[in-house]
Amino acid sequence: MSALLTFTCSCCGKTHEGSPSFSCKSPHYYDQLSDEDKTRIAILQDDMCVIGIDENSDFFVRTILEVPIHGVAEPFMWGVWVSLSQANFKRYMSTWDNHDETDNYFGWFSNRLPHYPDTLSLxxxxxxxxxxxxxxxxxxxxxxxxxxxxxxxxxxxxxQQIAERVMHPE
Ligand SMILES: [Zn+2]
Incomplete structure (x- = not known):
């Protein structure tokens, strides 16, 4: 098993080193908001996002999705957002850095990833x-x-194909 994925990019001709890692800066639903609503009804931080000002708010957390690459030690990593129920979001935030690591929270996938058919709501x-x-x-x-x-x-x-698609969207 080789430690590193290294490939010559068929788009730009450069050598890209290391397993790919790409992050979504915010949930898809945040991106859809107007600039006014982003400041008026949403909170976006590094690891959490809330959209809405009442009991109908949506709660999101940032996570890491690791896709194994055959024969390579490091996985392909996606930084993506999922929505949690309010109860699970509160528990997640209130146990920050003191999580019960056997916990798991149901979440709806909240980003659209390049290359793939629509990933929303997986x-x-x-x-x-x-x-x-x-x-x-x-x-x-x-x-x-x-x-x-x-x-x-x-x-x-x-x-390599997915990484090229993400790095060179055109
Ligand atoms: Zn390239």
């Missing part, structure tokens, strides 16, 4: 971690390509 489970680590995301098994990749892993070639 069913997930959030596994909190202590020590300043973002929670790991587990996707429910389904025939969605992202769920298949999560459970079965991807080849080096697929990892």
């Amino acid at each position: 069913k997930t489970s959030v596994r909190p971690r202590n020590g300043g680590l973002r929670p790991l995301l587990v996707l429910e098994e389904s025939d969605h390509p992202l769920a298949v990749h999560f459970h079965q892993g991807i080849s080096v070639g697929e990892a």
Whole structure:
């Protein structure tokens, strides 16, 4: 097993080193808000986001989705947001850095990832971690390509193809 994924990019011709890691800065639903609503009804921080000002608010946490790459030690990492119920969000925030690591919270996938068919509302489970680590995301098994990749892993070639698509969207 080689430690690093290294490939010559078919888009820009450069050598990209290391397993790819891409992050969504905010939930898809936050991106959809007007600039006015982003300041008026939403809170966005590094690890959490709340949209709404009443009991109908939506609660989001930032997580890490690790997709194994066959033959490579480091996974393909996505920083993505999922929505939690209010009760689970409160528990998650109130146990910050003192999580029961056997906990898991049901979450709805809340980003659209490049390369894949629509990933919004995939069913997930959030596994909190202590020590300043973002929670790991587990996707429910389904025939969605992202769920298949999560459970079965991807080849080096697929990892390269997805990374090229993300780094060079045009
Ligand atoms: Zn490139």
